[in-house]
Amino acid sequence: MNFFLETLKVLGLSTYYLLESLVFFVVPRRKKNVSGETVLITGAASGFGRLLSLKFARLGATLVLWDINQEGLKETVRLARENGALRVHSYICDCSKRQDIYRVADQVKREVGDVSILVNNAGIVTGKTFLNCPDSLVEKTMEVNTMAHFWTTKAFLPAMMASNHGHLVTIASTAGLCGATRLSDYCASKFGAVGFAESMDVEMKTLGKNGVKTTTVCPYTMNTGMFDGVQNKWPHVLPMLDPEYVAEKTVTAVRQNQEMLILPRIIYFLLVLKSILPTKASVVFLDYLGVLHLMDTFKGRPKKE
Template sequence: MNFKDKTVLITGAGSGIGKIMARKSLERGCANLVLWDINEISLATAQQEFATVGGRIFTFKVDVSNLDEVKMQAQRVRTEVEAVDILINNAGIVVGKYFHEHTHDEIHKSMAINSEALMHITLEFLPGMIAQNSGAICNIASSAGLIANPKMSVYAGSKWAVVGWGDSLRLEMQQLKKNISVSTIMPFFINTGMFDGVKSKILPILEPEKTSEKIMTAIENESKLLAMPMPYWFIRLSQGILPVSAFDWVMQHVFGIYDTMKDFRGRK
């Protein structure tokens, strides 16, 4: 999917890789850039920063965990802008604690933002893509959608849901012979502040600029599944070949994955 002259909608676009992908969409020549974020100040700052890059920029304050708000703002996009060609479901949150330490509200909020919102937002714009038989949907999941991790149980559960739903949607579009690509992205920790305090033994913490570029390229190439830095097939192959205890040992003692969240602080 080429970004030139397209209408692109990005959630969580006020900061982190969402903001970087917004800039890169304009640099690639998109005609209309629609930014969704819960933070109005971040939206205003992004709009001001990108004003001279090119293309029209539309900002919408949206709490993606609120279904009524999602439906209302999606209708505004269809009315005030036009049909969305490229949808990047990027908004997400993380609560880094053991499961028994969670509150019911934290569980509900994590699932609503990290899983349900992607489905509801896609449901708002997918019919338009189907009608024009063209479109691209990119879902930002996580490597936590492939590998379980202590102090990430709810986050991992929400991202596993995204991986399963997103790839099923991809197969549905293929089965229906629709020219709509669905890309599921599963990155390791990204250095945006969201995972402050995380420590990695071997795997590098990903840099936002390079990671964003890889995601943009994945959309352009209509990549189906992209994990970073370890390829998804390596993870799944390892899980399939190794007994659970052996896989756990490798993740714990070789890669140090199971200790990454010990000093997690997150974004203040």
């Protein structure tokens, strides 16, 4: 009898949540107010991190900006203030170093207070084939793109759990959902970030901390300079994304407590195909879309940046 009742419960809840997601697909969810929230953004000195900083600034959030690039960070602070931020705090932090993260996190808690929205955005890409990628770069990629999420979350999650209020935001990539050539270390790091975020979401629900939300963002390549030189085979199908558009969608997803955001939307369909097609057929399909040779023309962000 318990098995029968448990099965009915699962079927009923699954149907309900499926219908709920379909409704939210048509009717936008209510957006929460982030004014007064303390938002920490890693990798805020340029690119996507800077855009997110400005978006949250306009919404009245208190900003805590981290980066290793001091000059870029100063510029982001200036722009954030121009965009209405009343409280902006910047810190130099090397997100590839666990002790540096813990040290700066303690400083933030002393000087600013508890962080209520943590945006793990800092990331790097090497763009080399596996055997041509030096061990040091592989380690660096994993440290910045994956392990940093562990340490920042360990630093700021306890306060969120204590108040049952907070939000963990993971800026990942579609490379965290599908492997690609010349991106072995990057894909591994982003798969790790996606898995960690999903585990945190499940763990918070299991522990009854439903006030601590998670949002994982998986965009295709963005025109931020990080993937400079990359050319898409069919740009009308898989375009190089406008970072301004992705930033707006990301902030909206956070405000609507959306667990997963994948851009462009066609990726959802491609992921379904990947899950049901034989591996060889998936490779043929990826080749057709140009994904297998996406990084052949990769140059990366200019050194001066």
